[in-house]
Structures are given as structure tokens and as C-alpha cells.
Amino acid sequence: MAFDLPKDPRDALDWDWSRFKPYYDELAARELDAAHLDEWMADWTAIGALEREVGVRIRIELDLHSDDPAREARYTRFLEQVDEPAMAAVQTLKQKLLASGLTPRNFAIPLRNMKAEAELYRAENLPLLTEHEKTALEYDKIVGSRMVDWKGKDCTLTQLVGEIAGGSREVREEGWRLAMESSLADSKDIDSVWTRLMGIRAKIAKNAGEKDYRDYAWKQRLRFEYSPKDCASFGDAIEKAVVPAARRVYERRAKRLGVKSLRPWDVSVDVMRSTDINVDCFGRPALRPFGEVSELEAKAGGIFSKVDPRLGAYFESMRAARLYDLPNYKGKAPGAYCTGLDASRKPFVLLNAVGGPGDVDTLLHEMGHAFHTFQCYENPELRYYQLWDYPAEFAEVASMSMELLGSPFITKAEGGFYTEEEAARARIMHLEQFLLFWPFMAVVDGFQHWAYESGKGADPAECDAAWSRLWDRFIQGVDWSGLEKEKAKGWQRKLHPFHYPFYYVEYGFAQLGAVQIFARYLKDRKSAVSGYLHGLSLGYSVTLPELFKASGGRFAFDAATLSEAAGVLEREIEKEEKKL
Numbered sequence: 001m002a003f004d005l006p007k008d009p010r011d012a013l014d015w016d017w018s019r020f021k022p023y024y025d026e027l028a029a030r031e032l033d034a035a036h037l038d039e040w041m042a043d044w045t046a047i048g049a050l051e052r053e054v055g056v057r058i059r060i061e062l063d064l065h066s067d068d069p070a071r072e073a074r075y076t077r078f079l080e081q082v083d084e085p086a087m088a089a090v091q092t093l094k095q096k097l098l099a100s101g102l103t104p105r106n107f108a109i110p111l112r113n114m115k116a117e118a119e120l121y122r123a124e125n126l127p128l129l130t131e132h133e134k135t136a137l138e139y140d141k142i143v144g145s146r147m148v149d150w151k152g153k154d155c156t157l158t159q160l161v162g163e164i165a166g167g168s169r170e171v172r173e174e175g176w177r178l179a180m181e182s183s184l185a186d187s188k189d190i191d192s193v194w195t196r197l198m199g200i201r202a203k204i205a206k207n208a209g210e211k212d213y214r215d216y217a218w219k220q221r222l223r224f225e226y227s228p229k230d231c232a233s234f235g236d237a238i239e240k241a242v243v244p245a246a247r248r249v250y251e252r253r254a255k256r257l258g259v260k261s262l263r264p265w266d267v268s269v270d271v272m273r274s275t276d277i278n279v280d281c282f283g284r285p286a287l288r289p290f291g292e293v294s295e296l297e298a299k300a301g302g303i304f305s306k307v308d309p310r311l312g313a314y315f316e317s318m319r320a321a322r323l324y325d326l327p328n329y330k331g332k333a334p335g336a337y338c339t340g341l342d343a344s345r346k347p348f349v350l351l352n353a354v355g356g357p358g359d360v361d362t363l364l365h366e367m368g369h370a371f372h373t374f375q376c377y378e379n380p381e382l383r384y385y386q387l388w389d390y391p392a393e394f395a396e397v398a399s400m401s402m403e404l405l406g407s408p409f410i411t412k413a414e415g416g417f418y419t420e421e422e423a424a425r426a427r428i429m430h431l432e433q434f435l436l437f438w439p440f441m442a443v444v445d446g447f448q449h450w451a452y453e454s455g456k457g458a459d460p461a462e463c464d465a466a467w468s469r470l471w472d473r474f475i476q477g478v479d480w481s482g483l484e485k486e487k488a489k490g491w492q493r494k495l496h497p498f499h500y501p502f503y504y505v506e507y508g509f510a511q512l513g514a515v516q517i518f519a520r521y522l523k524d525r526k527s528a529v530s531g532y533l534h535g536l537s538l539g540y541s542v543t544l545p546e547l548f549k550a551s552g553g554r555f556a557f558d559a560a561t562l563s564e565a566a567g568v569l570e571r572e573i574e575k576e577e578k579k580l
């Protein structure tokens, strides 16, 4: 039987659980055998995709006007009254499928994931997981409530960045020190949040029968294809192959700024993102890639068509159906994301564009995710909605690659945003960011391994010392002398260890995949793009190494692969510098 569901998913936006439930009940009750497996799976996809799309649409409505209490109430109601019972209903169907011993088409990997999740599941961990979430939210509250007095003006730390980013070196230092002082003032409160989180995590791991929380997190994050040992070798390889290249980035920066040694405020004035480059070092007029957002839209569309006509067509279809919302305005949720409308089989992209060069990179990035989503939806081999997910390590390959694949077309001569000289500056900043990211990622990842391996991770003083050791090992070329206390508390300025334990190395792997695709692109654009699109079309039907391979890279973390990647980036930077 095929379910008779609304043709337009928007007609289900006001459904309560009683409208969804009969479909899940019917699937749970229906006899499941090999002959009817495909039909059962297809029906599950129909109702599951509809429920997911309804939730995503209600969330988008809220994000577009996050200051509207009615939208917020609608979203909360959906989470509590529809999504929670739906999760339980889906759990029942997963168990039914596992118990049947059947494997739907292309479903070996999702089945592997379901098994692992079922093995880790313990009812007694549910209240602990909620407690963990609540405790982690205390971190947000502390960080979000920080205010400073900048020249008589009350500023959040984010607003302060805007005030000081374009200022003189003295202004930057003053602002940086002020922000740092404010973030150190409540460090004891964050120490307390951390120690409690570590306690909760230890209990969760014990309940699940795991040796420690790292073992638990490994299974929970479905990390089948690499081990903690591999992460340690990745760190060693970064130290060997990337740290020297990052040091050269800092040296060039010091030279451009005309300073003898770089201080933290010469790299970034945002103390919460301390290795991001947000200090202009060229001393030339600021880059303003576009005026109106319509210009960003039109030119980005041109870039995608030049990378590949299929991408241009995807973007055009999103434009026609208003499947993105780009400008920043009052009341809109911050940040940027791409999400999927599973029943309509279309992506949606949200941005907060204000006219800076970061907006161009962010649009390319999010559209990379959107193309990934399209490629999965349109692959007839991926019949079931579980196959439209993909591992986090690969999701960012899609988006980070797009940033690089689009970069040849950002000049006015190619219909893009910049003069040759401006494009060179934008590309240098972008490529340098790639080089600086790996060492920083190694610090964040190394810290998390240390926290569970050493047995000392719950002690904040030990955390300070461990972070400082890692910082000195990986971040070379910026002078932190006299700022030892500020340096040591760096782990408190990274939200991942608090909210998403162990989630960070994914970005490092993905970036390496993206640079490999870029290297191929520099030699042969056509074959690189078709490999990229092929990898994106596989959804979650194959393993992580197979996804990397299909898209033209290698899932590797050795020094040779990294130094090749760093070499590609450095050579590109060198080429761009000649255009300045």
C-alpha cells in the first residue's frame, strides 16, 4: 500500500500527533517480509520525510523572525507534541527492521548505524542526557551575558569586535584586553560547569558499559573508520607538515603589518575565535564585494554556472522557488545554515549577509551543502530517507570544496565581485585561514583526548596546563608572552568541548578532503567537478573512505597527504601575492 499523504507538505504544518500517528502505527503492525520490504521502507520514507519537513519548515519560519513569540510557541509545540512521539515511533520501526534480519537496498551502512545506536541505548541515560544538555546551556548563558564598556558604550563581545576590528594596533590591543578581561572574570563559573559536565559524562559512559566517555562518544558519533590513535597521528602529522606553513603565514602577516612580532590582536580581535583572521593586514580600502543582496544572488548564480551548469540550474531552481533567505535583518536568527526539505526534496539556505567578503565565502559554503542535498535527493538509488544523511566528516567536504571551486570566478572579469587585486586579497585571506585551521583544530582535538585519557580532565587547573602545552606545540608564530593566563583559559572559549564533545576533528578531515579536490581542480576542472558531484550523490550508502575516494580524494591523515595539501595552498597564496 502507498500512503495517501498531502501532495504539498505545507498542508501538514498544523497537523498534531494524532494525524501522524496512524501511519507509524500501521507500519509497526504491518507484517514485514522480503517481498514487501521495499514497499514498507518506501512508506516509512513517505511519512518520515513529511514529519521531518514539517519540523524543518516550522523551524525556518521561526529563524526568519526569531523575535516572534507565536512562531517560537509553534516550534516548541511541534518539538514536544509531534517530534518527541515521532522519535519514539521511529525507534519502534528501527527495532522492527533490525529484528527482521532483512537488509533493504543500499542499506548496509544505515543498518550498521542503527545497530550501533541500539547497542548504546540505555533508558537510565535519558535523564542524564537531559541534565547534560541543561548544564551545557549554562555555558551559553555565561558566555552570552558578557558585556564590556567600550568608550562609554555597553557592548557584547560580538559588538566589540565590530568596534575595534578596523582600528589601529593600539585600539585593537585595548579592545582585545578588555574582551579577555571580561571572559576571564567568570572563568570560575565555567570551571564549575565543566567539572559537572565531566561527572555526568563519566556516568553516561559507565551506564552504557563503556570503559570511558571517549569510547562512548566514539560509538555515539558512529566513528567506525578511524580510532583515537588515528587522531593522535593526525595531530603529529599536522605538527610536522602544517605548523611550519602556518608559521610562514604569521611571518608574512607580520611583514605586511610592519611589526616585529605578531601579538594575538594582530590576528583576530575576536577572543572567542582566536585563530580566525579578522584583522586586515593590507592597509588598503576594505573589500565590499556587493551592495544589494540581489547582486550577491545574481553573481553567485553566475559562479555556480561556471563551475558546472548543473550547479547553476540547482541554484536557479532555488531562486525561482525562494528556497533561500540571504539578507541580515532585525529579528532573524544569527549565522548561516543549509537544511533539507525531505518531502519536497529541496534544500533551503539561510544566511545573514551584510556586504562583507565573508558573505561570499559563506554563500559558496552553504550552497555546497545544498548541492549535496540535491545530489542525494535526485539519486534514484537512494530510495529511503535514511540514505539522504551523510557522515559529518564528509558533509563539510561538500561545502568547503565549493568555497575553493568557486574561487576562480570571483573576479569582475568572470562576472564576479572583485577587481584582480581585490580578488587576490580575498583569496589570500581565505587560503591562509585554511592553513591556520589545522593546527588550531589539533589543539581542540588533542585537548579533548587528553581530558578523558589522563584521568585529570575534570580538574580545571590541569585543563589550563594541558591547553597551554598544546597551544605552544601547535600555534607557533604569535607571541603570547605576558598573556599566560589568557592563553591557559583558551579551552573555555571553545564551545565544542562543552556542547559537542569530540566533535571537531571532522572539520580537519573534511578540509583535507576539500583541498585534495581543489588540487585536482587546479589540474583538470572538469574531472574534479564530476568526481565531486559523484561523491555527493552517494548519500550515506557507502563508508566514509569510499565517499572520499568517490569524490576524488583519500581519507588519509598522514604527513605526506597533509604536506601535499599545505603545499597546494602555499603555492596558490604565492601566486595571488604577485597580483597585489
Ligand SMILES: [Zn+2]
Pocket (backbone or CB within 6 Å): 365, 369, 396, 399
Ligand atoms: Zn558547513
